[in-house]
Amino acid sequence: MKQRRAEPPRPGSAEHIAEQLPRRRRRLGLALVAVGVVGLAMQSFSEWLLPYNLASLDAVRQLTGSPTLTPQQLAWGWALLCLALLATMAQSQRPPALLPPLAGLALGSVHAAAGGGAASLALLLLVGVASLGWHAGRQGGLSLLLATALASTGWEWMVSDFPSLWAVAPVLVTVFVWIDLMHMRVNDRRLFGALAERDELIQSLDQRTAELTALQGARTRLLASISHDLRQPLQAVRLYAEAMQAAEAPTAAQPLERRDPEATQARAHRSELLRQQMRAADDATAMLDQFSEFSAIEQGALQSRPELVEVRDILEAVAASLQATQSPAQLRLSVHGRRQWMHTDRTQLARLVQNLAGNAVRYSVGLRRDRPARVVLAVRPHTSGGAQGLAIDVVDNGRGIPADKLDAVFEPYVQLTDGATGAPAGASRGGRGLGLAIVRGLAAQLELRIAPLKSRVGHGTRFRVLIPAEQRRAGLPSLTPPGTLSTPEVDTTRLDGWLLALLDDEAAPRSALRAALEGAGATIVDAGALDQLKLQLDDEPRFPDALVVDHDLGIGKPDGVAAVLSLRAEWELMVPAVVVTGRVGALGTITLPKRCSLLAKPVALATLVATLRRLQRPAGGGAGATTVDIPVDADGP
Numbered sequence: 001m002k003q004r005r006a007e008p009p010r011p012g013s014a015e016h017i018a019e020q021l022p023r024r025r026r027r028l029g030l031a032l033v034a035v036g037v038v039g040l041a042m043q044s045f046s047e048w049l050l051p052y053n054l055a056s057l058d059a060v061r062q063l064t065g066s067p068t069l070t071p072q073q074l075a076w077g078w079a080l081l082c083l084a085l086l087a088t089m090a091q092s093q094r095p096p097a098l099l100p101p102l103a104g105l106a107l108g109s110v111h112a113a114a115g116g117g118a119a120s121l122a123l124l125l126l127v128g129v130a131s132l133g134w135h136a137g138r139q140g141g142l143s144l145l146l147a148t149a150l151a152s153t154g155w156e157w158m159v160s161d162f163p164s165l166w167a168v169a170p171v172l173v174t175v176f177v178w179i180d181l182m183h184m185r186v187n188d189r190r191l192f193g194a195l196a197e198r199d200e201l202i203q204s205l206d207q208r209t210a211e212l213t214a215l216q217g218a219r220t221r222l223l224a225s226i227s228h229d230l231r232q233p234l235q236a237v238r239l240y241a242e243a244m245q246a247a248e249a250p251t252a253a254q255p256l257e258r259r260d261p262e263a264t265q266a267r268a269h270r271s272e273l274l275r276q277q278m279r280a281a282d283d284a285t286a287m288l289d290q291f292s293e294f295s296a297i298e299q300g301a302l303q304s305r306p307e308l309v310e311v312r313d314i315l316e317a318v319a320a321s322l323q324a325t326q327s328p329a330q331l332r333l334s335v336h337g338r339r340q341w342m343h344t345d346r347t348q349l350a351r352l353v354q355n356l357a358g359n360a361v362r363y364s365v366g367l368r369r370d371r372p373a374r375v376v377l378a379v380r381p382h383t384s385g386g387a388q389g390l391a392i393d394v395v396d397n398g399r400g401i402p403a404d405k406l407d408a409v410f411e412p413y414v415q416l417t418d419g420a421t422g423a424p425a426g427a428s429r430g431g432r433g434l435g436l437a438i439v440r441g442l443a444a445q446l447e448l449r450i451a452p453l454k455s456r457v458g459h460g461t462r463f464r465v466l467i468p469a470e471q472r473r474a475g476l477p478s479l480t481p482p483g484t485l486s487t488p489e490v491d492t493t494r495l496d497g498w499l500l501a502l503l504d505d506e507a508a509p510r511s512a513l514r515a516a517l518e519g520a521g522a523t524i525v526d527a528g529a530l531d532q533l534k535l536q537l538d539d540e541p542r543f544p545d546a547l548v549v550d551h552d553l554g555i556g557k558p559d560g561v562a563a564v565l566s567l568r569a570e571w572e573l574m575v576p577a578v579v580v581t582g583r584v585g586a587l588g589t590i591t592l593p594k595r596c597s598l599l600a601k602p603v604a605l606a607t608l609v610a611t612l613r614r615l616q617r618p619a620g621g622g623a624g625a626t627t628v629d630i631p632v633d634a635d636g637p
Contacts, residue, residue: 013195013199015199017192017195018188018192018195021133021188022134022139023093023134023139025132025133025139026089026090026139026141027090029130029131029132029133029134029141030086030087030089030090030130031090032126032129032130033086033126033127033130034082034083034086034087036122036123036126037079037082037107037110037123038079038083040075040079040110040113040114040122041075041078041079041113041114043075043114044072044075045072050119050122052071052114052116053111053115053116053117053159053160055159055160055161056111056112056113056115056155056159057069057071057112057115059112059158059159060074060112060113071115074112074113075113075114077113078106078109078110078112078113081106082103082107085099085102085103085106089103089140094139095139095140097140097143099140100140100143100144101143101144101146101147102147103144103147104127104144104145104147104150104151105147105148105150106151107123107127107144107148108123108124108147108148108151108152108153108154108155109151109155110123110152111152111155111156111159111160112155112159117156117160117163117164120152120155120156121152123148123152124148124149124152124165124169124172125172127144127145127148128145128172128173128175128176129176131144131145131176131180132176132179132180132184133180133188141180142180145176149169149172152165152169153165153166153169229582234281234284234601234602236508236509236511236512237277238277238512238602238604239509239512239513239515239516239602239605240512240515240516241274241277241278241281242278242324242516242519242604242605243512243515243518243519244270244274245271245274245275245278245519246516246519246520272327275325275326275327278324278604279326281602282325282604302441302442302445304344304345304348304445304446305345305591305592306343306344306345307343307344307345307346308341308343308473309341309342309343309344309346309349310339310340310341311337311339311341311342311349311390311392312335312337312338312339312340312379313614314346315335315353315377315378315379315392316335317350317607317610317611317614318350318354318357318377319333319334319335319357319377320493320604320606320607320610321604321606321607322354322357322358322361322375324604324605324606325604326361328372329372330365330366330372330373331361331365331375332372332374332375333357333361333376334374334375334376334377335376336376336377336378336379337378337379337380338379338380340379340381340390340472341473341474342390342467342471342472342473343473344471345445345446346597347598348442348445348446349442349446351438351442352438352439352442352443352446352448352465353377353392355436355438355439355442356394356439356463356465357375357377357394358435359435360375360394360395360396360398360461360463361373361375363396363398363399363461364396364397364399364460367397367398367399373396373397373398374396375394375395375396375397376394376395376396377392377393377394378392378393378395379391379392380393382466384468384469387468387469388469388472389467389471389472390466390467390472391464391466391467392464392465392467393462393463393464394462394464395460395461395462397460399457399458400455400458400459400460400461401453401455401457401461402457403455406452406453406455409436409453410436410437410439410440411437412434412437447468448465448466448467448468449465449466449468450463450464450465450466451464451465451466492613493520493606493609494520494521494609495521495522495609495612495613496521496522498521498522498523498545498546498612499523499525499540499542499543499544499545500517500522500523500524500525500544500545500546500547500548500612501525501526501544501546501547501567502514502517502524502525502527502548502549503527503529503530503533503547503549503550503553503560504526504528504549504550505528505529505550505552505553505554506528506550509550509601510526510550513526513548514526516608517548517605519605520605520609525537525540525544529553530553530557530558530563530567533567534567534570543571544575545575545576545612545616546576546577546578546612546615546616547564547575547576547577547578548577548580548612549578550579550580550581551579551580551581551583551590551598552581552582552583560579560580560581561579561590561591561592561593564579564596565593568593574595576596576612576615576616577593577595577597577615578596578597578599578608578611578612578615579592579596579597579598579599580599580600580601580603581598581599581600581601582600582601595615596615597611597614597615
């Protein structure tokens with residue numbers, strides 16, 4: 001059975017450093033010795049700096065049988081041999097056992113090559129210093145030092161009349177060995193011990209980080225599951241309330257009842273209760289949205305899908321959804337500015353504006369009993385750095401922000417307190433101090449910039465988001481040809497004469513959405529499965545004006561986007577479609593086809609109606625307008 005090869009140590013670990021440090025010291029020491037060898041050999045070109053013993057030259061001539069051998073030839077021949085051996089040692093991962101002693105014997109021959117004991121002593125000192133830190137047997141430092149000392153002593157005994165190195169060499173070798181054992185190796189053990197402790201700490205931190213990452217992922221999945229499961233009943237609660245509110249609205253068929261003060265008062269009371277019910281559902285949804293979105297921002301899981309977006313259209317949709325939760329006597333929301341276009345992620349930009357506007361409403365409504373809260377959403381050109389971009393302003397006449405809190409409001413879980421009670425201001429509206437933190441994260445994701453806040457306590461606040469010129473786009477041409485007669489104004493909050501196809505696998509949300517859309521004047525064909533919806537639509541005399549499809553249609557079944565594409569392909573029509581989902585974390589990952597919009601549950605009826613009318617504009621819009629025959633592969637506007 002083959003043994004598994006040990007994995008190489010991780011770079012930077014204690015084991016890796018313990019393996020590499022002696023090797024690096026060996027290469028550095030051998031380079032230092034090589035410089036000394038070259039220096040000794042270069043003495044032959046001029047007067048010898050160290051004392052030169054001619055007896056050494058004569059002995060080499062006799063041993064080699066070369067009577068014409070010159071000092072230069074002898075010195076450089078010895079130097080080239082030593083340099084070759086030193087280079088071989090430096091290049092080897094682990095030098096062969098005989099290579100260090102052989103190199104030491106060659107270095108020790110300096111007495112004969114350089115002509116004296118002074119050169120031998122100098123080179124022995126150099127080898128001793130250079131070998132410190134890699135005396136270990138596998139590196140060959142100790143054997144190199146011993147062989148150099150032995151060769152130097154032997155050559156001096158052979159050619160010198162007064163040998164003295166034999167008494168000095170053992171002392172030098174002993175000193176260098178003692179320094180290596182008592183200092184170099186002790187310091188190395190301390191260093192490697194500290195590195196090992198560091199590695200254990202890093203491994204523990206890595207393990208802890210992995211555990212935290214797993215817990216974070218589990219928390220995210222739990223939040224996504226809870227968010228999706230809770231959005232279904234919240235969707236039903238809100239839409240049933242809107243349907244009942246629409247049914248409570250007086251009509252021309254009730255002239256006498258409208259004049260009855262008691263009936264009018266009872267109707268107003270029921271309408272207020274329904275509005276409060278919708279507000280409570282919106283507060284619960286806001287909590288789910290904030291926790292889910294902030295978790296996605298923290299993990300860097302947001303993905304943007306830029307497209308051509310009409311900014312005022314987004315502001316109008318946000319204003320309509322917020323105004324629907326408050327009576328005109330309590331809140332007046334208005335939108336200003338001309339139509340402006342930019343290239344960005346529609347869903348994330350709408351969420352950014354929704355958070356800013358919702359924050360303005362939360363801290364403005366109910367502040368003054370004598371007049372309603374005023375919130376203004378505006379888009380206008382803005383020049384910065386010589387380039388003309390856009391600015392989105394959200395202005396309110398609320399309680400304002402103290403000067404020392406202007407920067408803190410964008411931090412997570414920060415809420416302003418009511419100066420009178422000390423309780424979080426606006427906390428009753430479901431705030432958890434994450435709305436503006438999410439705004440900051442979305443602005444960074446979309447490469448937008450938040451201008452410094454302007455606020456006066458007791459007078460209101462202005463938030464401004466700056467859109468760079470690179471994202472601004474020229475306005476699209478008007479879809480109405482010049483000279484065309486203007487069509488009669490229609491109620492943009494109604495869908496009178498529309499035929500809508502509704503697909504949702506869960507009965508309760510589908511029933512609630514059907515009731516709400518029918519209250520807005522639309523005719524609904526609904527089903528829980530795609531095949532069933534197709535069969536019911538076959539009985540209709542015309543194609544639907546738009547599709548409203550839930551994204552999650554059951555395990556193992558095509559999702560809402562696939563259902564939209566299937567219906568379009570079968571009809572060969574680019575039918576406008578709205579896809580709704582309870583998974584907020586998936587908003588940035590769903591790829592939408594053309595003339596299709598994505599909304600998060602629970603969907604306010606005003607938001608859904610505004611989105612449907614916006615998608616229907618290319619088809620000519622208007623009550624009861626049928627879908628224009630647009631091939632499914634045609635480009636959108």
